[in-house]
Amino acid sequence: MIKFIKKNVAKKKILALAMIMLAITPAFGQGGAAAISNAAGDIKDYWDPIKLILKAVGGLVGFIGGLRVYNKWTNGDQDVNKEILGYGGAMIFLLVVPEFVTAFFA
Numbered sequence: 001m002i003k004f005i006k007k008n009v010a011k012k013k014i015l016a017l018a019m020i021m022l023a024i025t026p027a028f029g030q031g032g033a034a035a036i037s038n039a040a041g042d043i044k045d046y047w048d049p050i051k052l053i054l055k056a057v058g059g060l061v062g063f064i065g066g067l068r069v070y071n072k073w074t075n076g077d078q079d080v081n082k083e084i085l086g087y088g089g090a091m092i093f094l095l096v097v098p099e100f101v102t103a104f105f106a
Helices: 002-028 033-075 080-105
Strands: none
Touching (some): 033 080
C-alpha cells in the first residue's frame, strides 16, 4: 500500500511539473519578427560593399576574359566566338545580379 501511495505521489509531482512547464513555455516562445528584421537590416548595411566587391571581381574577370579572347584571336583559333559569348554572358550576369538583389532587399 505504501508503495502504491509513493508511486501515486510521484506521478502527481511529475504531472504538476509538466503542467507548470507547459504554462511557462509560451512565455519563452517569442515571435521571430524582430530577429528577421534585424537580419534584413544587417544585410542592407553590408550589401553596398558586397556589391562593390562583386563589380570589382566582374571587372577583373572581364579583363582576363578580354586578354584570353585577344590571345585566341591573334593565334587564329576557331572557337573565339564561343569565348566571346561565354565571357559576355558572365559579365552580364555579374552586372545584373547585384541590381536584382538590391531590388529584393529594398
